[in-house]
Amino acid sequence: MLRRPSLSCREFQHHHVEYVDGLLSGEVRRACDLHLAGCASCAARDVQIRRALLTLQVLPEISPSAHFRARLNVRLAAEASRRALTFPGAFHDSRRPDARWWIVASALAASAALLALAPGRPAAVSPAGSAPVVAQATVAPSPAPPAALKGPVSGARAGSSRAAPRFEALPGTVPLGRAPLPPPLSGVRLQTVTYLGQ
Amino acid sequence: MRQSAVKLQPRSPSRRAELQALDDNQLVTSFLNGTTNAFDILVDRYQSRLLNFVYRTVGDRERAEDLVQEVFIRVYRHLARFDQGKKFSTWIYTIASNLAKNELRNRARNPLVYFQTMTSTWEDEDRPLEFEDSTARPDDAFERRHLRELVEAGVRRLPAHHRQVFVLRELEGRSYEEIAEMTNCNLGTVKSRLNRARAAFAEIVRPAM
Numbered sequence A: 001m002l003r004r005p006s007l008s009c010r011e012f013q014h015h016h017v018e019y020v021d022g023l024l025s026g027e028v029r030r031a032c033d034l035h036l037a038g039c040a041s042c043a044a045r046d047v048q049i050r051r052a053l054l055t056l057q058v059l060p061e062i063s064p065s066a067h068f069r070a071r072l073n074v075r076l077a078a079e080a081s082r083r084a085l086t087f088p089g090a091f092h093d094s095r096r097p098d099a100r101w102w103i104v105a106s107a108l109a110a111s112a113a114l115l116a117l118a119p120g121r122p123a124a125v126s127p128a129g130s131a132p133v134v135a136q137a138t139v140a141p142s143p144a145p146p147a148a149l150k151g152p153v154s155g156a157r158a159g160s161s162r163a164a165p166r167f168e169a170l171p172g173t174v175p176l177g178r179a180p181l182p183p184p185l186s187g188v189r190l191q192t193v194t195y196l197g198q
Numbered sequence B: 001m002r003q004s005a006v007k008l009q010p011r012s013p014s015r016r017a018e019l020q021a022l023d024d025n026q027l028v029t030s031f032l033n034g035t036t037n038a039f040d041i042l043v044d045r046y047q048s049r050l051l052n053f054v055y056r057t058v059g060d061r062e063r064a065e066d067l068v069q070e071v072f073i074r075v076y077r078h079l080a081r082f083d084q085g086k087k088f089s090t091w092i093y094t095i096a097s098n099l100a101k102n103e104l105r106n107r108a109r110n111p112l113v114y115f116q117t118m119t120s121t122w123e124d125e126d127r128p129l130e131f132e133d134s135t136a137r138p139d140d141a142f143e144r145r146h147l148r149e150l151v152e153a154g155v156r157r158l159p160a161h162h163r164q165v166f167v168l169r170e171l172e173g174r175s176y177e178e179i180a181e182m183t184n185c186n187l188g189t190v191k192s193r194l195n196r197a198r199a200a201f202a203e204i205v206r207p208a209m
Ligand SMILES: [Zn+2]
Pocket: A008, A009, A010, A012, A035, A039, A041, A042, A043
């Protein structure tokens, strides 16, 4: 005996996302079951979508490239160093009396690590002026910081028209005030500190 | 100086294991309190996930890496102002999502750059597939590869705002509520985009089923 579906096709489709994901409450779910049992068109669509979603399993997971982390460390060190220049004394608290030099060390270490370890990505896709700029700026900071240190080191390809990212407020952050600055970056290597100490 | 650097940067395996046991928000607190390695753990935790998400959204692997780097830079820069009452994962995906969205918007203004990028990605993807079972029969491998290409194309062909929601849900397993927050949409919009994206995707991959 065929029972009349309690939902229209439109209503069923409205609930379909949650129906497929198993997120509907008992009553609505039963109404959807009922609709499917009596509507060949929605049943076919339901099967088609479920089967299509299964095919997503063939997509391989990709991993970061070999130099991803080294590049990131260089950029983070540059960021730490930029902060030290922009907010002098920001890291000069009782726990980190020489943290500014430490940041410089970390920047140089990361730069050196990248230069030594990585054959390098093509210049066209390297983050714009990362390591050399850091070294330059820390050795001879000018009253007006170099442009590359005012903004983040952009990952945009050279020659592309993509605008360099700006320091805008991010969603999910608390308003600017006396929020503490992040500490300088990890990734510093002891040997670099030793090098500076020599 | 040396002494202080050693204190700042505890590198012992046991310390690292301690950090790895912390949840994201505890790592944030720990980092802000001066445990610099805590940021490394956050990067470890999110680099692959974000890369896959951004790659599936923008369709260009190299550019996805650049964008994920930018995500971590922004996280580092703004971490002190992160509202710790919220979930760190939602926050970092929101940043990634915004950057991916900007990337797609810039491409729409610059179709030539986009085209060149995409074709170079396709060439790169023509290499033999590492994930395939080498013991499988050649036709299996062929079919699997064909299916993979179709599925990848299916995701790429979705309109950008549908694709973002689709990837967050189907590949990243994010909840509707999280997606709403990440994409700055209301729940109804998320469900409706997901509904349309699923239907469009199913239509695209139908020949392979
Ligand atoms: Zn129906």
